[in-house]
Amino acid sequence: MNEKEAIEKATADAFIELYNSEMGTSFSIVEYSDAPDIRCKEPTGDILNFEITLTEDRQRDIQAALGRSDHKSIEALKVHLTDVRAGKANPLERASCLQGNVSDMVVGRILPKLQKDYGSNVALVVRDSSAVCWDWDLVVDQIKGMLDLQRNPFDKGIWIISFRKDKIFRVV
Incomplete structure (x- = not known):
């Protein structure tokens, strides 16, 4: 497993656990894929797929x-x-300022994803890589206002998972 796959796997494993807890579902990962990155299924047959991207406070922070x-x-x-x-x-x-460059950066990561088609039952999961552990609830409305959602392929929402992978924030 390469580094990118390991990061996606860790993000996916944490996200699906938090998502299930918050949404009262019981999805499990059935495939690590590409576009969308993760494919999940519930015992009832319901499907949830998600695409993963990373955000950073400033360029090169992840590097x-x-x-x-x-x-x-x-x-x-x-x-x-x-x-x-x-x-x-x-x-x-x-x-870095959550209401400034940090929100701008996350919007910059989301916008290109809105231009692609991932099929149905898909969520976008943005992994926060900042050790500041931002409270994204403070800027969810601001971020939503910065996005052009006329074309949104993520019918299961756009989510941010915290740096510690212990909380998810729904943007859309």
Whole structure:
């Protein structure tokens, strides 16, 4: 199993457990696939499929978490602070705001997915990769307002799963 598949599997396993608990269902994963990434079935025969995508507070945060970028290293932070003191950088350049860049980033991850067709009984699951553990309920309406939902292939909703994989938030 490659890294992408492992991330999707961990996300899927956590999401389906939380979804079942919240929705009073008993779906189980029957296939790890592609477009949609996960196929589930209930003992009653009902089907739930979902596509998984990741979001990050700032570009390259996921790469940094996976050890593929040093832009969040202590050395990079020291360089940034030196640049701030010299007036060459904005002190808030590395800060994140749920109502600002973080919501913009999640919308940027959702919009391309809205242009594809995944069939019926499909949800979009956005995995939050930020260790800040954002409370997405605070911005669900804002995010919904930023999305063009005239074409929405996700008849089972658009969901965000928390960084700790202990809570899901329904966007649509």
